Amino acid sequence: MEKGRKNSSKNSSAMCLEQFVSTMAPLLDLEKEAEISASMTSGATRTLDASQKKGSTILNLKCVDAQTGLMGKSLLEFQSTKGDVLPAHKFGIHDVVVLKPNKADLGSPPLGQGVVYRLKDSSITAAFDDIPEEGLNSPLRLEKVANEVTYRRMKDTLIQLSKGVLRGPAADLVPVLFGERPPTVSKKDVTFSLFNTNLDHSQKDAISKALSSKNIFLLHGPPGTGKTTTVVEIILQEVKRGSKILACAASNIAVDNIVERLVPHRVKLVRVGHPARLLPQVLDSALDAQVLRGDNSSLANDIRKEMKALNGKLLKTKDKNSRRDIRRELKTLSKEERKRQVLAVADVIKSSDVVLTTLTGALSRKLEGTSFDLVIIDEAAQALEIACWIALLKGSRCILAGDHLQLPPTIQSVEAEKKGLGRTLFERLADLYGDEVMSMLTVQYRMHELIMTWSSKELYNSKIEAHPCVAAHMLYDLEGAQFHWAID
Numbered sequence: 001m002e003k004g005r006k007n008s009s010k011n012s013s014a015m016c017l018e019q020f021v022s023t024m025a026p027l028l029d030l031e032k033e034a035e036i037s038a039s040m041t042s043g044a045t046r047t048l049d050a051s052q053k054k055g056s057t058i059l060n061l062k063c064v065d066a067q068t069g070l071m072g073k074s075l076l077e078f079q080s081t082k083g084d085v086l087p088a089h090k091f092g093i094h095d096v097v098v099l100k101p102n103k104a105d106l107g108s109p110p111l112g113q114g115v116v117y118r119l120k121d122s123s124i125t126a127a128f129d130d131i132p133e134e135g136l137n138s139p140l141r142l143e144k145v146a147n148e149v150t151y152r153r154m155k156d157t158l159i160q161l162s163k164g165v166l167r168g169p170a171a172d173l174v175p176v177l178f179g180e181r182p183p184t185v186s187k188k189d190v191t192f193s194l195f196n197t198n199l200d201h202s203q204k205d206a207i208s209k210a211l212s213s214k215n216i217f218l219l220h221g222p223p224g225t226g227k228t229t230t231v232v233e234i235i236l237q238e239v240k241r242g243s244k245i246l247a248c249a250a251s252n253i254a255v256d257n258i259v260e261r262l263v264p265h266r267v268k269l270v271r272v273g274h275p276a277r278l279l280p281q282v283l284d285s286a287l288d289a290q291v292l293r294g295d296n297s298s299l300a301n302d303i304r305k306e307m308k309a310l311n312g313k314l315l316k317t318k319d320k321n322s323r324r325d326i327r328r329e330l331k332t333l334s335k336e337e338r339k340r341q342v343l344a345v346a347d348v349i350k351s352s353d354v355v356l357t358t359l360t361g362a363l364s365r366k367l368e369g370t371s372f373d374l375v376i377i378d379e380a381a382q383a384l385e386i387a388c389w390i391a392l393l394k395g396s397r398c399i400l401a402g403d404h405l406q407l408p409p410t411i412q413s414v415e416a417e418k419k420g421l422g423r424t425l426f427e428r429l430a431d432l433y434g435d436e437v438m439s440m441l442t443v444q445y446r447m448h449e450l451i452m453t454w455s456s457k458e459l460y461n462s463k464i465e466a467h468p469c470v471a472a473h474m475l476y477d478l479e480g481a482q483f484h485w486a487i488d
């Protein structure tokens, strides 16, 4: 879906950093409040039944299966105690949920917090860090909670921006993105040989400009023009040049899409994110999977075994001095185990040329202290500007890919939207610098020429052409398509 052409003035695009922080902080609070009241058991929903009617709680559940295996996470499957289909609800895959005894008070502490992993008509499966020690044999309920981590991370990023970022990795990038310093490009011609030799002229041109950019490049990709294909080629070229890259998008699916396309090229990459939120086909690239395969992780395992044996010994030992010695040894081992775990994660991150995560995932503690030569954000025109900054503060150069002429990100708070929360960084920079930093892909590979013509004329100055492989493509050309004509 396309939105109308914007008439944004250059002035509003050249918003200064201080203005950005002071405008966005209250808007973020409004959005958080709107999301909380829409999604969870809020003050307005004072009874459990009302909360279930609203779709934010599922009552009367029983745990029918508990499995470990998703990289150390435990998958618990719940069904209705009556064994029927679940009541109507608003739980979705990847939502954060808490598990509580069915009748516990609304504000009572949970047995555990997890992430929805699988949803069927009659069951819901969530991934928990550990299997709760008790309470699983009694009736249970699941409550959907607002993902406050996302807001906390955006707020933390605003605070970081407000304190000034003069010494961080993005010290030279920030002034360019706020219009205080002009963007620059390399004076030397860039030469490269393509990994994907099928790329068209507009894609090659964009790659050349992206590789020449010293701080910012916007890859403008109208629908089906191969934006992600081009992003993947840019990543491959940058890895070849020796860059360390942080590749992000607002959604998990968009990140996984890039991972899937990079894997065949045998790039050293790692996908950072909760395993329950990743596509099964990219799990092998997940940080947790790679950590489990590492040397430090098996050392940590050995230490855990040793600690288990010592704990057993502690239970049997009566002598005070021996007990003190065992406790001391346990403390040392526990410290060593934590150290090995941290080292195992650091090893994987350090040895990866490309780290891929969602924008909010970029503020994961696992990436603390890691900086990047390049931050690439796909689907940047569907991401809040504040969310982009979470990733941007980790790098000295950035490439944003997206299409600011399509729908902007969804904002729950009408007031926050009116006041500009939904205005994206991509759009702001496109208005601020235009073609100086931007290149548009102009060949589309998805639709018949006639379908494309309207949007091309209305939104893209008639610059889009259909590739011959789709220009005259009809539905009945699709392999396996069957048509049944209804005749009155």
Ligand SMILES: Nc1ncnc2c1ncn2[C@@H]1O[C@H](COP(=O)(O)OP(=O)(O)OP(=O)(O)O)[C@@H](O)[C@H]1O
Pocket: 198, 199, 200, 203, 221, 222, 223, 224, 225, 226, 227, 228, 229, 230, 445, 446
């Ligand atoms: N140069 C090319 N030659 C042939 N096919 C291509 C080329 N570039 C892209 N495609 C094909 O076009 C389709 C769309 O590509 P891709 O997913 O990269 O586009 P996109 O712009 O990211 O899509 P979206 O509009 O969903 O954001 C894919 O099937 C891809 O293989």
